[in-house]
Amino acid sequence: MIYNKFGKTGIEISALGFGSMRLPMVQDSDNNNHVDMDKAVAMMRHGFDLGINYVDSAYGYCASESEIAVGKALKGYRDKVYLSTKLPLGNIKATGDFDRHLTEQLTKLDVDYIDFYHFHGVSNERLENVILKYKLIDEALKAKSAGLIRHLSFSFHDKPEIMNKIIDLGVFSSVLCQYNLLDRTNEPAIAYAVEQGLGVVGMGPVGGGRLSYPSEFMQDLVEQNVSTPELALRFVISNPNIHCALSGMGNLQMVDENVKTASISEPLSSDELQGIDATLKQCQSLADIYCTGCGYCMPCPHEVNIPACFAALILKKVYKLDVAAVERYNTIKPVNQAAACVKCGACEKKCPQNIPITKRLKETTEIITRADRAV
Ligand code: SF4
Ligand code: SF4
Incomplete structure (x- = not known):
């Protein structure tokens, strides 16, 4: 296992972190989901x-x-x-809610302290309307003084420039943010976090599952014989500004494979990284021809989720990620899928890219249906 200096915390963190959001689950007789405790505990301990x-x-x-x-x-x-x-910011409606949640979390975890306590899913809106409004930083600093948390951190979901603003508050030890082969928008903010002495944990190294299936296109990005998920993880780990890649692991095989990848001391070479960079930039330009995801065409009077349909089309046509494309498409409710388009043309007038939306929606239905049959 590779270990990295984690910002100014004085900690050496493993290059692979165990994300516990995809633990094995079981259903009880009332169809309620529960963690399969024996399996989950054994799997995490195997990773440790x-x-x-x-x-x-x-x-x-x-x-x-x-x-x-x-x-x-x-x-x-x-x-x-x-x-x-993480503290669920969505649940915070008053200052006292901080203490109530922290106490409950310490009880559930059955520990005396938490090493890294995150404000969960920070955006500009939540910074202003929850964190600052309810003085949560003061609350967290009190909890730190009382020894209940060792470090204050935040997980991030907003535009990169907002991340800089949060870092500049000067109270955080680390940040958890999205970073993977398909989404590198946080790269400059991540570099800024490191400059300011924060530890950085990258979430979604396999693109929220999109890169967990084989793709010849992805595998051809480097000369070495690597699988798509391995390449995706190595790409994240090869960024010296990412100290830990957090992977949500759901079975022992995944743990073993990811640990193996996070133990390869040789990062991707600069030639390989440059090659990947150039190819992905081309892909991004190509993807923008299909749709930039700006949403200006919305709402559709017939409820077609146009950008979501095109996100699936892009995964298939640009990145050749067939399974991921079908999975992405299936997350769209049938009433919002491309087939609901009645070709009224209202959306096309609003698209700044002049995308032939109706034609592409038809193409989406055909291509995704074909891919679905093949996978
Ligand atoms: S052309 Fe189709 S997608 Fe566009 S607004 Fe009309 S129904 Fe909606
Ligand atoms: S307006 Fe055009 S580019 Fe923007 S989301 Fe709609 S189709 Fe995509």
Whole structure:
């Protein structure tokens, strides 16, 4: 396992972190989902034994049972593994809610302190209307003084320039943000975080599952014989500004494969990275010809989710990620899929890219249906 200096925390963090949002689940007789505790605990401990020293949870993950599972897995490992979890900002309606949640989380985790306590899903709106409004930074600093949390952190979901603004508050030790082969928009903000002494954990190294299936196109990006998920993880780990790639692992095979990848001390070469960079830039330009995702064409009077349909089309046509394209398309409710288009043409007048939307929607239906039959 590779270990990296984690900002100014004084910690050496494993290049692979255990994300506990996809733990194995079981259903009870009333069809309620629960974590399969025995399997989940064994899987996390297997990862810890292989050198993973950072585990990440959140209040609501896995039917709100992820923290319980993580707490159980940490028994006997507490001094070897750093524990990260998150305050659900969406639940905060008053200042006292901070303490209430932290107490509940410490109880669920069955620990005396949390190493990295994140504000979950920070955006500009939540910064202004929750964190600052309810003085959560003061609350967190009090919890830190009381020894209940060691570091204050945030997970991030907004435009990169907002990340800089949050970093400039000067109270955070680390940031958790999206970074993968298909989404590198946070790259400059990540570099700024490192410059300011924060540790950086990258989430979604396999693009939220989009890169977890084989793609000849992706594999051809480098000369070495690597699988698509391996390439995706190595790409993230090869960025010196990412100290830990957080992977939500759901079975032992995934743990073994990811640990193997995170133990390769040779990062992708600069030639390989440059080649990947050039190819992905071309892909992005090509994708923009299909749709930039700006949403100006919306709403469609017949409820077609145009940008979502085109996101699936792009995965298929540009990135050749057939399974991911079908999966993405199937996340769109049938009433919002391309087939609901009645060709009224209202959207085309609003598209700044002059995209022939009706023609492309027809193409989306045909191509995704064909891909669905093939996978
Ligand atoms: S052409 Fe189709 S997608 Fe566009 S607004 Fe009309 S129904 Fe909606
Ligand atoms: S307006 Fe054009 S580019 Fe923007 S989301 Fe709609 S189709 Fe895509």
